[in-house]
Structure formats: C-alpha cells, structure tokens
Amino acid sequence: MSVLRLLGKRVAWAALVVFFVTTTTFVINRALPTDAARMVAGPQARPADVARIRSQLGLDRSVAEQYALFLKRIVHRGPRVFEPGLTPEHANCASALGLHLDLGRSYQQRRPVVKILAERMPYTFVLALASVLISVVIGVGTGVFAAVKRNTAWDSATVATALVGISAPTFLLGVVLQWLLAYRLQLLPLNGAGEGLFGGLVHLVLPALTLGIFYGAYYTRLVRGEMIELLDADYVRTARAKGVSPARVVVVHALRNALVPIVTVIGLDLGALLGGAIITEQLFSWPGLGLLAVRAMHDRDGPVIVGTVLVAATAVVLANLVVDLLYAALDPRIRSR
C-alpha cells in the first residue's frame, strides 16, 4: 500500500470520527431536559417572551429538522470572498478555498460560532504548545537524569517529586503556583491574557507552568523507565565498549530510541490540550476554548458546545495522525513495513 493511500484512508477515518462525535454532541445537547431559550431570556423573563425567543432561535423545530439544517450548513460551497454583514446567508461562515464552514450562531452572544472559536483558538494553542514544551523539558531532563543516576538518592528524590507532581490535580497545583509566584512573591501577574508580546508571555507563564509541571512529572517516570531499559541494552553496551563518550551514549544511542513511545504519549496529550484546558484556563482567566466550553455548557449554548467539541475532536484525531507519521520518521522499521 502506498503511503498516499494509507494517508488518505487515515484522513477519511479521522473525518468520520469527528463527524460522529459532533453528531452525538448535537443530539445529546438537544435531548437534555433543559431549555436553551430560557437560558437566553434569563430566569425572570415571562413565558410568552421565552416562547418567542425559542422560535426566533429555531428551537421550536424538531431535533431531526434542526439537525438536517445543521448538516446542510456545516460545510457548503460559497463565494471565496464575501462580506458577512452584506451577505446574510453567509453571515455565520468562515471560508477557505471556496468551502464554507458554518457552525451557526451562539444563542448567548448572538455572534457566529466560527468567529468566537477563531478568537479563542490562538490562546488555547499557545497555551498547549507552551505547556508541552515545558513538560518535555522537565520530563526528559529529569527522566534522563534519574535513569543515569539510577538507584541513588538523586533518583529516589526525582521519582518522589514526580509522584507529587502527578498526584496534585491541576486546580491544586495552579492555586499553589498562583498564590506563591504571583500573590506572595509578586513575580508574575495573577491571571488574564495580557497585551502585546511581552504582556502575553508574562501572563502565559503561570498557566503553562501549571500544565507543564503536571504533564512533565508524568513524562519523568515514562522517560526514566524507557531509558533504564535501553541503557542496559546490548547495543548501548557495545557503544560504550567502542569508547563512545558517555553523553553521546545517553543522548544519541539511548534517548533517541526511547523517544518513540514517548512521542506517542506527548502527541496525544498535545491533542487533548488543543481542545482546551478547562480547569487551568478557568483558574487563570485564560480566554481559551476550555473556558468557552464550560461557560457554553453552563448556559446550554448549543452551537458553541458543538463548535468546541468539533475543535477538540479534530485536535485529538489530527494528533493521532501526526503521531503515526512521526513513528515512521523516528523508527525506520515501521517505515519499511
């Protein structure tokens, strides 16, 4: 099977998975015993006004009808260049290469969902990348260190610290970091996203550190385990015997091979993080997808819920795909198969 055909098959599967997840969300959200129109109008609006808003939102139609409408609109062909304000039928669309993506309008914010997602996605993506970067630095660094210092006090201290890191949930870790670094020591801003490059970076530190430590502690154990196994392997002993420098043995010979399983885990974690880190975003008022999803869920804002789920599902599926491709790049044996 050629690589292209394999890739095509995988992409088709990915699309199918995303489709099913989105559909399920759509149906579940409308099956809940709650009233999105009531959530728009507020708890005190009179029933007649709520009923009118319900019909204005199209929520008085049957679920099948709403779903058909949703499917018809979600991906359709439209003009490449258009002015949303002047083209009412494409008012909610995002376009690329003549294809339009239309996820409807938020009930609560009364704005196109694609626009809301576009505002939030950069924040979540930056946070996800920064967290993964920090976690890899922490995880690989301490993991290799512990493996090299195997069965010493350094090793036990590293493993014990990592255990604390894994056990502490992000909301605890985050509050402790916020209290310590921002509130007490006043090194960092408490929350928010900041303005400009500098402001953005300074504000990114706390949320990224929270997630980075949490995932990093997990990678420590993973890297340590892999490395210990490989450092005992015959080919590593051979390399040592040949007189290769100890650093080169660890990094080139052992670590490079340890990377294959580690990259899988990191890739999947990245995929999950790209869908939004709910607790961390909430704690640090980081205006990403996670915060958006929680708020949408609380308000029963159907189109936004479906939109955030769509992004999260796509991220996970794509991460899977990329991990598979990376596998091949890292391990020649897989490539040849």
Place this chain on the structure above:
Amino acid sequence: MKLLSGLLGGAAIALLASLGCQQGKGPKSKPSAGTTPTRGGTLRMATFTNLRTIDPAVAADTESTPLINMLFAGLVDYDEEGKIVGDLAERWEQSEDGLTYRFYLRHGVHMHDGSELSADDVKRSVERTLSPDTPCPMVAFYERIDGLAEYRARKATGISGVTVEGPYVVTFRLSRPDATFLAVLALQYLRPVCKSGGRAYNDTFQNNACGAGPFRFDTWQQGSLIRLRRFDGYYDPERPYLDALEVRFDTSRLTQRFMLERAEIDAILNEFERPGAIWFRTHPEWSKYLRQSPVPEVYFDFMNTELRPFDDKRVRQAVAAALNRPNLQKYYEGWTVVTGHLLPPGIAGHEPHVPYEQTYDLARARRLMAEAGYPYDEKTGKGGYPETITYYSGEGEGALRYAQLMQHDLAQIGLRIEIKETSFPQHLALTGRPKTVAFGYYGWQLDFADPSDFFEPILSSSAIAEEDSQNKSFYRNPALDALLDKAHGELNPARRIEMYREAERIVCDDAPYSYTYNPLRLELLQPWVRGYKPHPVVHRRWKTVWIDKPSRDAAFALFGPTREGSALGALFHNLRAMHR
C-alpha cells in the same frame, strides 16, 4: 542524601520565612482628607461571569445591566433614595385618567455620536426594542402601550401609542391605566440609542454601542475585559467624575481577593468566597471599607398545589410554620435576613415584619398536619406523611446546607424529605412543568421597582404555563387575580399599597410558598473609591463615584499601576527601557 535533604529543608525554611512576613496586610493606603470630588481615574472591577451583550434591547443579565445603565440614559431614572425622577426628560405630565404621559426632553442633550437627542430618537428606540424582529426578553412589561399589539403583529409600521409632538416632546398613550409604567420606563430596555442602532435589533450595534449615557463605549476584548470611557458631551458637565470603567471577566472569587490586596482592582462587588468574606470582615483595616446592603430579592420554597400532599392547604401551612426561622437567622446572621413574607426591602410596601407573616410555630404545624390526616408522634417517630418527598435544591454548598436545615425542621412534623441537587438550567426547566416537581427552592428578584413585580409573574393564574411556568406552585386564586389586576391600574399610591398588603396576606396564609430569606449584598471598595452609596433599587451606579488620587497614588507607589506591576514585570520593563 544528607546533603540533599539539608538543601531541600533549608530552601523550605527560607521560603516559609519569606512568605510569613507578609501575612494579613490591609489596604495599601488610607483615604486622604479631601472631600470634594475630583475628576479622573479608572475604576477597575472584575467578575467571575462573562458579558453577553451591551445592547439595551436584549440584555437581561446581571452583568450587562449596570454597564448598559452607564452607556445609555433613559427618559427617567432613580434618584439616590430610589424615587423615580427625570433624566433625559426634564419633566413629564400625566393625564387625569392615567392613560397619557407627556415627556419634555432636556434641550441640547448630545449622544455619543455627537448628534442631538430628539423626540424622534426616543420613538425610534422604543420601536427598535419592541420590534417583532428584536429578541427582547421583556416585552411583557410594555404590553399596555397602545398600539403595541398591532405593531408586533406587523399590522402597523409603528407604535401608534408613542407620538412625537415636537422635537422635544414625546407622548406615551396606554390602553389601560398602569401604575408600573414609570418603573418599567426606568429600565434599560427602551433607552434611546443612536441612529446607528437602526429600527430593529442588529447584533453588530454592540461593537460600537452608542447612547446618551455618562460613559461611552471604548473597547471590548471578547472573553477578557470591557472598558467604557467618560463621555465629555454628557448633559451634566460635572459628571461623571471617573475617566473610565473597566471590568475583567472570568475572574474567580479567590483571584479577585488577590487582585484587591494587590491593588489591581478597586472593588469586589458581592463576589466573595466565604473564607475571603470572613477574612475581610474580621480584618481591622479592611472591614472599615466593607458595605453591606439589603437587596430587593426574596427566596422561598415552592409547594406545587397540584401535587400531593401540597394540594392540601393545611400541609402547606404546616411546612411554612415548621421552618425554624429563628434558628435559620442564627445560622445566617450577617449574611442574609430571614423573612416570613413576600415583599423584599427596596419595594414599596415592604416592612421588616408584618402581622400576617409566616412564623415558626411547631405546635401549630403538627396540629395542621393532624387535621390534614397525617398526625405525627414525635416520641415514636411514627405517623406523618407516608411517602418521602423529593426536594429540588440548588447547586452548591450554601443551597445544600439550607436544604438540610429545612429537611431537619420538616422531619419534626412527619414530612420526610429527600434532597435532589439540580443544576440551574435543569431546575428552571423541570420545575416549570405542570405536575412534575412537588417541592423545591425558588427565588425572585426585582425586574422593576414595583410590588406588582413580586406577585403577577409568580403568583397569578395567568403566570401558569404548560412549559416554563413561573408560578411554580401552579397556584390559582381568582380573588387574588382580581385584586392584582385592580392594583396594577390603581393610581393612588396609598390605596395601591393597601391592596398589595391584602394580596401579601392572602399568599402568606394560602402558603403556595414558604418564605425564607432576603440576601444582603456585600461590597468592598478600596479606600480611594469615594462617593459610592449602595442603592436601594439599582446596584452599581458609578455616576457620582470619584477616585481619591492622593490615596490611590500612595498605594500605587508601593505597587505598580500596571498589570505587569510585579517584581519580574518591573525588571522586564526596565530592561526594555534600557534597550531603547
């Protein structure tokens, strides 16, 4: 190993020592001696919610209303005591029959786009909000305006009852007398918007909201913050004193506390976590700046009169009498005020205590249960109502604790309660369906300052609906309906209040609801925020608030005024400055 543990231990001790030295600091400065309001400064606030809209036609949530009231001025507004006075209207006349209100606009009022406010703008804005194409959630308040029904049915192009009688004169004609008209006019919905607002709601207007209020729109970073700045063309040249208002969204209660201590925000407005509120309250310095004020809200338990055992009035009365309110007051002391009747503070006709209020009387409650056929023997614990009743409680610790206290009280008369915690959207949906939920918590806050607003939407039979009923007890009383209808149009204030007293007596005795408490609002302002007075009706009015600059500058000298005003931030700022 020894070296390692030594190092770790030493670091921990050093850290703890550096942390300990800052414990329990108060505000960063004290108010200065100045008492004359001065211009300038930004009032910075935060909230754990998000902002949905700032368009007056569609906004009904607690976060948007105070901001809209600053952006848009109305024909009438409340004064500091809660009385309705002219705002954009200099004065008004009411006809003898109470059907016509003629408003005379102030001359030379400018809107944020520079144009002068005219009677046409008033009419256009009213028609914009009440247009059949606008998703206004509160059209019901205005249904007595003449010609509204035709307009909403698209049989007329305008509302015939709203007429322009000159550039500065506009008249509202009602189809029936309505004593609530000025109160609903004081709300945000019909306030004049600029011509850019158009003739019907358009969701892009809020990106450049434009009205005649003391503040104008500046920026709204979605999901992060909104900033309003002073409108220099406001009709009152003295006001407002502040240069800008700023609200940050999605900021947890705990973070708000940190931010206040660091002087990054100027106020915490009723969003405290309980330990934080206790800490501020007991703090010798901070407690001086706390304000606690009653709010026009009432909470109660509804009993569905269509479902057993609450179809029997005696059982409902027994529940209302079994609730140990004195005990509840002890538990809630300082947080809420326990009540036994409907009308909350801030509403005409409210008294802290009324002779007919529901009171704790265990003996009477047991007697009523026995009369209803469910005698209960407290010694053996036998008898009472045979089935367990499910109580739909709200979410969270506070709601559950109340439910448990009530559960304990009702066990004393032989009513066994099972508590079911429900999310807000679910609670709203389920309790509004007929014959679905027998018993649960419920509350009502004012829509507009008038006693009718606490009766008609939740106690009249016209408030019963197949879906989304707000009369959650499904209580029908034709005598009450007739009384409420008469009171709505009664124009003599004294007689009107008497009617609502009578209505309140009926609903205390019939007990579709067992009334429990009125909450208190807790607000903490920095020492330099001056001129703020909690308002009996509308909260968060910033028109008269000013910043005491010497006091604030003293605090900022210790801290930075910027969000990056931290040690690291300052370092980076200096480095960047050196670089240039």
